[in-house]
Amino acid sequence: MTEWLCMLTADTTAAAEWAERRTRIDEAGLEEMAAGVRRDVVTMVERAGLGHIGGDLSVTDILVTLFGAVLDVDPADPTRADRDRFILSKGHCAGALYATLAHCGFFSRDELTTFMAPLSALNGHPNRTKVPGVETNTGPLGHGFPVAVGCALAARLRALDYRTFVVLGDGELQEGSNWEAAMTASHYELGNLTAIVDRNRLQQGASTAETKELEPLADKWVAFGFEVRVIDGHDYAELLEATAPSTSGRPVAVIANTIKGKGVSFMEDRVEWHHKVPSAEQVELAIQELTR
């Protein structure tokens, strides 16, 4: 394969600090971490002149809750056999994932300045061979869920007790491969698998309702045999509760209702911020709002 600039490695100091912080993390701590991730995302997208800022900001609280409080992963040993698996199927929101991983010490936060720069490990979509903490290369939609099903099946076959989480975009659910994976997860009763839908109700060009209606979405997951939890995807208490293990032995689907562009007033719920790049002035305003 073509050689890239480098493969990133753990920032051991940051990883140790993160591990210590995790032992006493609470909702205020998650909120603080999320604000930091959001500030990084806004800055990264401005610097790169590219990025999917609206979805980055809608998924941030989900990522921060998982990495900040839920996932059993070790940034200093990111390929440990019994680690929890996390897959960002909506790979275009790599910016938010990179910022979250950097906050946890999977690699240095300094690397975020290379986001989408020539030869950077931080491509516009995540690459597991370059970025520790990434389990599979996503980008084309509808890929992450089947891979997550395979991860969950492997845990069962190997008698490992790790859990697998996959985050899906809501528009992404228009890809049929997700429903193939849902049937498999249900058939194999993968209670160790949690699929979280970042339900921000907007896709690239319009709302999901205008583009291709997803509702009744919870009913669909129920019909596919999932234990369904519908929550506010920006409420840490609800996120923590919803990411708890299955109580039924069936796979869990979390419909996390979110706001695209969350945290920056002029981006919130605006379809054009799917992948618009903020001006320097807008970045300044956004950082102010995210620093309160």
Add this chain to the structure above:
Amino acid sequence: MTFQLAPDAQTYDCRKAFAETLIELARADERIVAVCNDSVGSSNLAAFRDEFPERLINVGIAEQDLVGVGAGLANGGLIPFVSAAAPFLTGRALEQIKADVAYSDTHVILCGQSPGVAYGELGPTHHSIEDLSWTRAIDNLNVLVPADPVQTRAAVRWAVANPGPLYLRVPRLKVPELTPEDAPLEPGRAVLVSDGDDVTLIAVGTMVSRAVDAAERLRADGISARVINMPFVDPLDEATVLGAARETRGIVTVEEGIVTGGLGAAIASLVSQHHPVPMRILGITGFAPTGSASYLLDHFGLNADGIAAAAHELA
């Protein structure tokens, strides 16, 4: 080293060798699992399922899910043999092959069953003539096509021992044994079936034994044909190809696949840049008409007569 086929040589379906070797290896290595798309029968996995019921994962008729699940199983530390009819495995799930397997650099063995025109009368929807072109175009994906049961067994063993993405095309059309048990199998290494210095026949999979038959006919016509079996369509044995280009008057390639991007196209690309020689690229030239597999191979000139005729044009 020269191998000759007895006129009445027994012929074999390579799927049996595939399935038996998989079971043999699975007994010794519990990481090996099989994943299929309701293809337990057509992938010859019934015996595997009976012996390892937990390790046969059937995702139903869902090829995108099939390949993604395979990548996830590899992520979880298992060695998945993802097995499906070649047209559906490669055609329906090509993006999963690219992103989840090759680009993600996972140890997934993609097993394309009943490739080429093996499904005969079922028609072009069920023929897998494009798979070699498609898989060869994907970076970081080895493409391996055994020519007989011996090479099929070696291929399955190689696939387990060598982590990385692999497309293993498992022939279904019956072929005779022609590879010695101790013949090496490794990427970028061809097998010289018989030497010759007038013209070279480079064949893959089910076409190797037909090339051997063609060489016999050419010998009777006073033409010495070198016969090369190229099990790895990617990466090619470039040294052997360029040696043939230098030492013989031309190269005939033969494959059970479309001529626009498979073995012949790969060899043409190589020799045209480094040592141009006349070539004839034999294969399937388009959507096939109705007919049995053997009828279709004759229809497209993929038999000893057709190969010998092409060689005559170069020798």
